[in-house]
Amino acid sequence: MAPNVKEYYRGKNIFITGGTGFVGKALLEKLLRNCSEVNAIYLLMRQKKGVSAEERLKDLCSKPVFDMVREKNPSSFKKLMIINGDITEAGLGISEDDVKLLQKECNIIFHSAACVRFDQKLKDAVNMNTTGTLRMLTLAESMQNLEVFVHLSTAYCRCDLDVLEEKVYTAVHKPRKIMDIVEWMDDETLAYLEPKIISSEPNTYSYTKAITEDLVNEYSGKFPIAIARPSIVTAVWKEPIPGWVDNLNGPTGIVIGSGKGVIRTMHCEPSYKADAISVDVVANACILIAYVTGLDKPKETQVYNLTLSGVINLTWQEIIDLGEKWVNEFPYTMALWYPGGSIKSYRITHQIDKFFSHLVPAYLVDALLFLLGKKTFMINLQKRISHGLNVLQYYTTKEWHFRNNNYKGLRNRVTPEDNEVFYTDASTLDPDEYLKNYVLGTRKFCCNEDPANLPRARKLHRIRYMADRFFKLLFIFLILWTLYSNSHVFTSSVELLDNSLKSLPLMNQANAEEISNIAL
Template structure:
């Protein structure tokens, strides 16, 4: 049964403290709160200070994103509720002044901790400082908040990659967080680099390891104040709000989508029959807002863990997603393309490595050789090495399959009213994947690559030209291979005959 107080009514008059407000999820959360909970009292946003930039300029930078245009037109005064707290997750005591610390501890009622480093390949010391030590500082700040009703920590469903099935419960980390934080504080780079693979084992990277470590750290504060942990899977472009397809970074699937659309990525080690557990950013943010609401109302003593995942709600495989992408990239081609989009995923690592050589590395060396002969600066080998490294990091997630228990996530929609479900939607069972991927490609083109929709006609003409060029090259290569086969077969036949 839904509580008598609606989500918007709960947040009315409340003061929030948000970390990671300038990140992908953070921006969407700030916009959603202002638009759907307009009576919220204040939002304190932790933002890293920039030399020569005032707090107002930092806030203006945040509000310059297109997702805030609707609010600017409808209710520009609502931005007065936003207050910048200059600080940094990496600094001592978050780099917050004594005055701002007192302000937060006297006024804040709900804390959303979204700040984290999402790079998979970060050096262990840096990942621990950002994800674990940073969270410890936010938890220490929260301990001093007088009227804290809810602390929402954003983790990841890939925090325990060695488990084929992840339940909605806390798992103890392999090491004590305090021990790891101490170790990275005194070890030199050479020693830590040598030990890193053994320390993070069985996790595939420092991101997953530090996320698991940080959850263990958060669990130590159980009972001190109401806590909930949100574990989203792969957070991707917006489904409906603030703009369909909105995305502001090239992380994860967005980078693959843009790289493939530009003809740069032509092979990928991926089992196309495996499920791609992708959750739109607006659904993820809605789940976090509902979690804050329910945690604040119920004041649980135990930590509530919610896996914000697709699982079996409305599954889509990597192969289906790629097939849809091939169709929709024809409608929204990129203005700057290296080649016609093509290629395919390879379930075999050997097949992928062969395709990588012939479709990535060999063309890169040929292009750079031509650039060198023309007296121009070479660039393709460097780009391809970066792309190949990125593919190596990501392929762990595209060649394995997990199942995430998400009963608590599915239950969220049944714990709020019908009208709240329309505003803070989390149900994905009727989501049209083809339409979503269409908007995703358009959003990546417009918001990430900054390509104006007015350039589409020219981009489509280029796409057509690249298609015929691609076919011509394929025919030429086919004829060349056929000629060599014919030539050597004749030679072999002559030798045998004589």
């Protein structure tokens, strides 16, 4: 009989890249908590901003996401082993001794390190996402006891397709040729050619993920390979902390920006289905994908679209309505203005609203700060928000369709007990409860707001509400007053014209009245 998930991972040595990232933290936490009998977990880490890898690991283990591990099994942290290195360096920057250790001991690889910025320059994105993966594949090929290589990609790796199947697609360009081009070509020429090179995709992130999958597939047959493609990754659904999130990417940034009154308009088709998946479900799926692939030892690359297509059907409008509901229930203490605004189906209406609700207030606030001798910030903030929205709005103005039978089939490959522990069925998710925890999570983990300050936050929220209504009424009054004043000026002008015509000696009263009527 096949071992269950916990039995399979017993005694295994796991190598993880991107362990300090959002998905990486969730994956690491789940392994420590529910696969605690692993022998060792090797983490590729580098010194960052003068902080050593050892210090970074210590800081990582102190994060709230690991609270349950510290409480139930603190000794499991001893299984974490640092591999000093860098995904962007030749040979991963790993020492010869560490290379030999991994070649001898490693059984499972989770490769999740990637640059997730959509606006990264092509050279940097290729070096991190594509060449970095080649460095990992080269190392994996030399490992003596490797059972499975799991590569994390994205469900938005082929945006040109109407439906994304669970299979590897041939890249538009050969990945090795692209790596070669960015290596020798000067930055100015590459920047000029970049729009043409990545024209099949909306940004360098999506493009490099697409060509990297083709590269990964070159190694099929050499060792078991699986590709996991999550859609938009969002806050924790169930474990370890409902609502936990530690970055401002994607929907999280929109939740916070809208809740703080900074984002008031967005180009989005409200009737389109949204596809986002919680980070704990992604981590669970990765663990099961490695388990199944390690048991089956397939010769061909296995692909899993970690998406909600056919599982949960929520529109962007429904999600935004729920988010607005809970942002008003659990407001932020520090906010620029009362939440408001709406999503726009048409780009022109969004641009008009952006001018009046984003740009004009930004210039007014900065002008006031300048007059008070304070440092200005609103114009630069709005520029960054506008750039972020422009990137994200590509995904909110198009409907996406993903096949995910392989992913949904994972639950049929494990025992009922493992299904409870490594849940992948998101059909039982309550959107209302999830958005509630999401908003609370952004307050606590992203904005560092104590739940105890909610009464004060709600009081400030009411003040912002009254100020918002007052200024809206004032604005309407000024418009009406302006129209009323202009109507008096217009009437006076017509009367002056009428008297002037009547005063002309060669014009009779009838002609004067006729011309006056035309003017009116």
